[in-house]
Each structure stands twice: as structure tokens, then as C-alpha cells.
Amino acid sequence: MISARMEKMAAGGSAIRAMFEEGKRLAKEFGPENVFDFSIGNPYFAPPEAVKNAVVDIITNEDPMYVHGYPANAGYPEVRKAVADSLNERFGTDYTENNIIMTVGAAGGLCVTMTTLLNPGDEVICISPYFFEYNNYITTPGGVVVVVPASEAEGFVPDVEAIAKAVTPKTKAIILNNPNNPTGVVYPAELLKKLSDMLVEKGREYGTTIYVVSDEPYRELAYDGVDVPWMPNCMENVIVGYSWSKSLSLPGERIGYLVIPGDIAEGQLVFDAAVVANRMLGFVNAPSLMQLVVARCLNESTAIDKYDANRKALYNGLHELGFECSYPAGAFYLWVKTPVEEKEFVAKAKSHNILLVPGGNFGTPGYVRLAYCVSGDMIARSMKAFAVLAEECGLKK
Secondary structure, eight states: OOOHHHHHHHHHOOHHHHHHHHHHHHHHHHOGGGOEEOOSOOOOSOOOHHHHHHHHHHHHHSOHHHHHSOOOTTOOHHHHHHHHHHHHHHHOOOOOGGGEEEESHHHHHHHHHHHHHOOTTOEEEEEESOOTHHHHHHHTTTOEEEEEEOBTTTTSBOOHHHHHHHOOTTEEEEEEESSOTTTOOOOOHHHHHHHHHHHHHHHHHHTOOOEEEEEOTTTTOBOTTOOOOOGGGTSSSEEEEEESTTTTTOGGGOOEEEEOOTTSTTHHHHHHHHHHHHHHTTOOSSOHHHHHHHHTOTTOOOOHHHHHHHHHHHHHHHHHTTOEEEOOSBTTEEEEEOSSOHHHHHHHHHHTTEEOEEGGGGTOTTEEEEEOOSOHHHHHHHHHHHHHHHHHTTOOO
């Protein structure tokens, strides 16, 4: 018999991945031009040309042992220094390579962080709606997930008072995802400072430290001049996890980093333990080639203007059909209230080859998430199917 925990997880699966695979099946049956897959945050637009140029140059001209061999578990020192220097220039910080750990994407970084921080029974607060894989990152080292709903009335931002009520002596961390998946909300600095003050006060009350784990794969994807606060500049005891999966359209390359500032509680110990966790979890090190590539592309970004155009086209199209949508300030997701029961709505949409992810899979039933990291042409073609769906659900045209 396999692990009971893994047997349960295998039976449950991932709704996002299930919809993604269903999209492939439907594309074979009906033709890809007749399937409208909004299920997964898999960037449609190609990486910047600088990424390809860096790959070719590094493979062609650098020592193969340097490019393909084992680096230090924390990553190449020169890459970590380049990341630190870039952050210092952008955010006025004073990081060095000894604050940076290169990781296997942001997901790998979060797994490393949870393994580093948690003892069995320690609690981690998640703000719903949230990326459900957090559950696995927390429970694998024995942590306990504590879900606190965001304030729907305030636009799905963290509810500081509700979070305060959820904090206990066992609270070790809170995960914040900004810009947010699935809502597209960007949390403002003033709110984050208020939240930080409360967490510090609660830590004093219980004689503990509550770490803020900031998951930031969408940091570069913000629109209309919206500022995404640098969390360590407005909160205490922050560990940042970043990925180039979205900003450089490199999700399959699994490359990211952790920032562990020296001024967090037990900062050096946290850093040293995280380096060990990176190795012992089987990651060993972030992919060597991609470390060298991203170090040359720190000032590059993917087609944010195209995501912005998609955002406007999808929001405006659905809004005109009568759907109730939250207008996203960041990331590349649209959060839509379902006009009928959630599962019924997803099934109706699927009957028109529209693939959506239920909000229940983010801890907030009654909504669906649409990923607009797709072609603009697909969004335009999908509107006819959405119009039929809207009529079936009794929405006004």
C-alpha cells in the first residue's frame, strides 16, 4: 500500500490540471480553434529575445562544466549577487548574495521555506481565495493550514481583524500572494503595514515570531500604473519567494529565488537552514543553465502590454454580457461571480468548450477563475460561446 496521504491526494487531484488536460482532449475532438481554455496560468507569449540570446551564448561560449555542473546549493554566488544588486537598485535595499537563495521556481522556494520554518502542528494562515497548492507546501512538513477569508466587500483584500482573531500561539507564518492569484488584486502598502503591526503585536503577546511569506511570481504584472509594494519595506519578518515563470514566460524552466533579509528574526539561521532544506528536499540546486540565463535578463520582461490588452478585452466582453467580474489590477486572471451554482456553471461552460476553474478550488465557492495569459484571438473567438452561456444563465445582454 502506498502512503495514505498520497492515496488521498492522488484521488483528489488538481482541478486546474484536470481542466488543462481536458482542454487537450477537447482540442483533439473539436479542433483547437473551437476550444476556449482559460484554466491554467501557462503564459502564451514567448520569452523575450534576450532569453534565447543568453541561452545560445552561454551554451556556445561558456565552460560546459560551469554551465551544466553542480553549483553551490544556494546557487552561483555571482548570480545571487546580480539578483541582490537588481533588488537594491529597484527597492532601495542593501541585500548581498548572502540574502539570496536560487530555487526551483517560487513553488520550490515556498516548499523550502515551509520546511525551514515549521514544526509539526505549527499553523500557517492563508487568505482565501488562494492558490490551493499552498496546502501541500504547508502540510508536507507537518504544518496546519488556517484559512481566513479575504474581505469581499473591500475587494478581496486581507481582513486584518479577521486575521487577528485567527492568530494563536501556534501561528508561525502567513502567506501573502501579491498581486493575487486568483483575484488579480494588488494589496496596498498602507494595508500591509497595518497587517504587519498587528502580527508583530500578536507575536509579542504570545512570545513568538510570525513570519510573512510573500509569494510574488506576478510582481512584474501590474497595470494602469499600480504600484506593487516591496513587502520587506512595509512589513517585518518577510521572506520573499519569486519566480521568472510569469515575468519571462519560463514556467517549465523552474527558476526563481528566495530573499531572506538579514534583519528578520534569526535571519542567518533561517538562511542557513533554507540552504540545507533546498538540498534535502531533493531540489539540490536551481537549474544551473537557467540561473546563468536569468542573471543576464534581470531587466527584461514579457509582453505585459499584450496581457493588459487581454485583461481589458476579456473583462469588457464578459461585463457587457452581464457577468459580474472583479477588474484585476495585476497578475493575469479574471475572477468572475457565477450567476448559478458554481459546479453547474462550470459544467454549462464546458458544454460550450469553455474551460474554467471553480472558485471552490481556491477556497471561495461561487466564483470561477479565468486565466487570460492566452492569445487575444482566442478571447475574441470565445465571446460567441460566452454569449450563449450568459443567455442560458439568464443574464442580460
